[in-house]
Amino acid sequence: MTSCTDIWSETMESGEWSISSQGRDLCQRYIIERSLKAGAQMKKVRMLFDTLSESRVADEVADRLLEIIHIMELLNPSIYDSCSSKLKLTMSTDEQVKWTYERITSQLLKTGISWGKLISIFTVCGALASDCVLQGHTDFLPIILDSFEESCSQTSINHYLKSMNGWSGVVEHFDSTTQVQRVNRKDIFACVAKKSVRLAQTISSRINMVSVAMILFFFFIMTISLFRYISQMSSVPT
Incomplete structure (x- = not known):
């Protein structure tokens, strides 16, 4: 069976590899999923995300990453449920959404980068997406996606991802250390x-x-x- 590494290598060889664009694609899939769960209308979501990311991630890699995120959510529901309730804020403006994202992620990455922290950033995006939908601001969802892509463009995160074999490394890391497959x-x-x-x-x-x-x-x-x-x-x- 073709491994995630092989799929990623083929993507790089074809000249379509872009850390930030690949990250945007992954985050978009997750944000759409969380927003629909929160009650967003499919038609509205499709209008907001009517274009594909510049670089699509192989479905095998994306699906596995979502599985890992789902397990993290299940094991820590109080952490990944909502950002608004914990910070006592409302997502009333797009500036507020961006500020909240930057505040949380800056704290997460304050002491360095790891795969666990990158997964946590995904869940932050999902929690923000849920908050926006529940508070009647589905149109703010692209702001979250833009903020995530900007994070992926940062030199420290970009270099870290490249050194770890790109986004497929998240699958390899968790599977090789059995943090996902051997959850008790x-x-x-x-x-x-x-x-x-x-x-x-x-x-x-x-x-x-x-x-x-x-x-x-x-x-x-x-x-x-x-x-x-x-x-x-x-x-x-x-």
């Missing part, structure tokens, strides 16, 4: 189950026991579904 499924299951029980306990004082039982059953079904989803992603061949 029991730990994930226990984590989700624990959060479900904690939530049920929080609201139990406000509703009757029958309702609590129904909620516990609901979260049990959700836990099973998430566990199966993680199992499927972990078994995807690379």
